[in-house]
Amino acid sequence: MASYEKRGTGWQFRISWQDEQGKRHTKSNGGFRTKKLAENAAHDLEVKLAHGSHIDRADLPLVDYWHQWCTTYKIGKRAVATEYFYPIIETTLKDYFGDTPLGKITPLKWQAFLNDYGDTHARSTSSKVNGYIRAMVRTAINEQTLHTDFTFDAEISGERGVDEADKYLQLDQFAELVNLAHETADFNHLATVAVYVGAESGMRVAEVLGLTWDCVDFEANTLTINKSWDYIHHTGFKPTKNESSNRTVEVLPAVTDLLRQVKVQQAAWMLKTGQRDKHNCVFYSKYSQVLTGAACNKALKNMETKIGIPNDDQITFHGLRHTHVSYLLSEGIDIYYISKRLGHAGIQITMSTYSHLLDAQKSKQASKAMVALDKLAR
Template identity: 25%
Template sequence: MAKITEYSNSKGTFYRFRLYAGIDDQTGKKKYVKRSGFKTKAEAKKSLVKLEYEISNGSYFRPTEIQTFKDVYDLWIVQFELTVKPSSFHVIKSDFESKILPLLGSYRVDKITLAICQKAVNEWYKSRPSSFQRLVIYATKILEYARKLELIDRNPFKDVTKPRRKKKRTDRNYFSADELKRFLAIVQKNSYKHYVAFRLLAYSGMRIGEMLALNWGDIDFKSNKISITKTQSVSDQGLLIQPTPKTATSRRVLDMDVETMQILERWKVKQASYLLKCGINAMDKSQLVFTGRDNKMMTAQTIRYWFDIAIARDDTLPRITIHGFRHTHATLLLAAGASAKEIQTRLGHGNIQTTLDIYMHLTDKEQKETVQKFVHYLG
């Protein structure tokens, strides 16, 4: 039996061993299996006995065809695809192909050191400071998978130092009531289609993907309701698709104000007139509410382009994100006296804590009223 030895590092005292595993068929050299990190000598002995048994009966196997980081990735990605939605798989696969594999793919997995991992982390932080942590998480998964395959003894990615993320922008990401009115007035002069889209985002609180996936069958003009049953996503082939929302609470029915519904109805007539000229059946309930010139689903980038055109006409308006229209809806609901539960239901949050964490900030007007309440109370 191999000898179990004790060693120490900054994390404490542990046990390890090295076991002779025979002759390598390819190199003719002796093979050894190393194991370390055991907290007790008994744990080390248990693992050693198990390995000796597996080697003696031929059940121990270390896949020699898997050598590089990319080899491990190729094996892991097949299983990963079965556990996530196509849209999520497309994003993660793209991250690997564009950011992770170019830096690590060619390294032998058993030769990847902490220094190599740290250098990769630093590179990702420079190029993608807002999302580099996701790259670290998935690179770590690959080496963790290699450890489970017994290709490496430890995962050096678990010891990297993650740079401190830069603080997010402090500018508020929503319009006040007056700013929203001014913005919509500008958009209305530019394009009725643009006006309808931004009015719907601001007055419904729906996500941009939910709006772009809407078809006329989702809209009930008699009861002034809109059903959210789909969202826009991307398939693993990079195509726009309309899957159901991720959570049950995202599937919801929104009560809408009469004026917004009237604006939508007028847009339906305008769109139908255009589609009929193109020989398209405008009465089909599956017809998307917003489409491009080819009558296909639009992208969020197009809506952002519309926003940039409009905002350039008034440099006093804050440059919010498209998601900022959802923030605007929630903020104005709060200012109007809506409860956190009401806002949670309307926005489709599965957990009310999400609503409280994101939207329960005070508007400028409420902040002034709050301090006045304090002064008044003290007399």
């Protein structure tokens, strides 16, 4: 039921209603030039309420709505690394918006926040924050708490930095690194073994560390990726990045020969020390634990320094994956095969991620095409 009151030169309405739990709410709005305009606005709200709108939730502070949304839809349903980011966003929203109600966040206010946030954060991080809030807003629109998307068409700012897929070694550096890794890798230098396996397979570091001995086929020279290792939060095995990441990768006999040697050395160490690994992990080290990502990156950095790669040009373990792709593309390997080898969900992801490398091969492929077409004219 709505009531109306003239205040000064304008009109105000007030409506009241009960929610599903029987709690009574009121909402008022003023500044209407005529009573008729106030009546129309009140009627619109009453219609929305009759159709299940939760306009009362728009009065919740943005940070409180975010907390409720995360708790209801996200916590316990996502990877640990993803859930780690939610409270960080909550603190950021609290610091910037305070107790500003969700319904008072306009596109202009949100853009101002993104501009400010981008001054101190990478563009990729700003984009991630905007994406999470956009998902929350869509829920708010679906439950009729909001009726417009204040994140729509927002411009992302922040430092671009170097794209991950641009971080790869030159091919002569890659060859030197692979040879050094193979020469020095053994059970006592297990992180070097991980670097060698990553370079030869294009696997992510979590996939390499998640290998168990039953994943290694010494006869077929293949590695089966069906899980990964949580080296960040130390929760043990976790699923691969996505379903398509479950795959079998062909490797050289040199890779499986090295792993066979490591298995013998690991077994001898376990026999001597009485240690056991219930998970049967390939990269269970002499420190009685599975290697960490930090240990693998440290080994990689030491090798890069040893072969003379300047600090600014050095890559992380993930850069080995991109270098692996760069080398295969330079050798004319089919992009569809590379996509499957990497465990991408589709070839478009591979083409998008490595478009700069594909462009670099364009002139070479064009020359080969012209030679092929020239044969037809003879």
